[in-house]
Amino acid sequence: MSPRAVPLTIDRASARPLPQQVADALRRAIVDGVFVTGDRLPSTRALAAELQVSRGVAHHAYDQLAAEGWIEGRTGSGTYVAAEVSVVPRTALVGPTTPTDDGDLPTLALRPGIPWTPPRASAAWRRAWRIAGSEPAPHDYPDPAGPLALRRSICALLARARGMTVGPERVVVTTGAVHGLTLALAALRRSGPDPKPVLAVEDPGYRVAVSAALAVGWEVHDIPVDQGGVVVDALRAAPDSTRAVYVTPSHQYPTGGMLDVGRRAALVAYARDTDTVVIEDDYDSEYRYDVAPLPALAQLDADRVVLLGTIAKTLGAGVRLGWMVLPAHLVEPVLCHRSAVGDFPSTPLCTATASLLDDGEWDRLVRAARRRYRDRDAAVRHSLSEFGELRGSGAGMHTTLILSSERADAVARAAATRGVEVPTVARSARSNPDPGGLVIGYGRLTDAELRTALDILADELRRVGT
Known part of the structure; x- marks a missing residue:
């Protein structure tokens, strides 16, 4: 198959780098249907000559599109529009100032x-489920902590993505961060004397976390945030019955503050001084664009911090899978609570997720x-x-x-x-x-x-x- 001609133009006066301009133009051509699945694209040498740019510009553009899944290289054959690309109709790209037929504006x-x-991602998801479907049907109730294979995969992910060394015996599979929060609160309430324990939360903060705490019988105390995240000094005014603190230190929701090392250390010190547990929602930790992510709070004190993670920010919230890393003394209370209420993770979903983690797709x-x-x-x-x-x-x-x-x-x-x-x-x-x-x-x-x-x-x- 001969490569298709590429009807692209670039603007040398634009502040946008040339590789990004070329990638943008190719992406639009695929979305608009100019190129379709299986079309062969020019070599980087031919593309560079046609656009009168360096071959490095063409290489960078192709690398970007390959990373996003729009194109794929075939050894000894060339570069093609990927088989799994689902083309977005052009009408989906129309700006919001264009009225729909009924006169309303699309949002x-x-x-x-x-x-x-x-x-x-769609192709990876299908492959993962083919692997899950090849396993025998799970006839018995699963381990309330989740399959050992997935917990080991999560430990490996935490090691390479967060620099954490943790064993699978401290990992529990959940349906997401809020589920992990409620499990931690249930375990803490079972093990404590307070009839109405208090959870300190960021304010403004994640209101679903507040609703979840109230639903499982906790009271809530609001802690202010500033440009650096939660104001740790304000915790000193929290009620004596405060048993846990819920924070989003990697990228505070919704103000975006990132808790620096000094505040992280102060927060852990507060937890030690007051016999409190910090519940760390590792929200957005995968995405940092200026420097490497700061260490998780759980690395500062494994006995005082519950770490919550989820795949909601990669594959989407509808998948309903996450994890929690627990202090050793909370593992048994969490698992006892899950068993008591019949709350078990889905074995096929866990198998599919382990496949995504193990083969590098994640x-x-x-x-x-x-x-x-x-x-x-x-x-x-x-x-x-x-x-x-x-x-x-x-x-x-x-x-x-x-x-x-x-x-x-x-x-x-x-x-x-x-x-x-x-x-x-x-x-x-x-x-x-x-x-x-x-x-x-x-x-x-x-x-x-x-x-x-x-x-x-x-x-x-x-x-x-x-």
């Missing part, structure tokens, strides 16, 4: 926490997503930095623009009339005065949709004023 939702999944998916989010993080900074302080840049899947509450609310309402849904920080605040701002989630949208949404937000920020 571009800048919701945090919803991941972009590379095209190759790592490849995270690397592809990290590249995509790094570019989107930069796009948010480029579009919105003139309007106020941006918190959380350089990590995660969202950036928070700090504004007065009044201005944030006005911009959000105005953007909604133009088809852009953007959460405000106020939605996540409880008793503490929220700093005010817009939470710009950039995981789920296409690049074209994000550019459109950011342009609309910038327009409304200029119009609304200070």
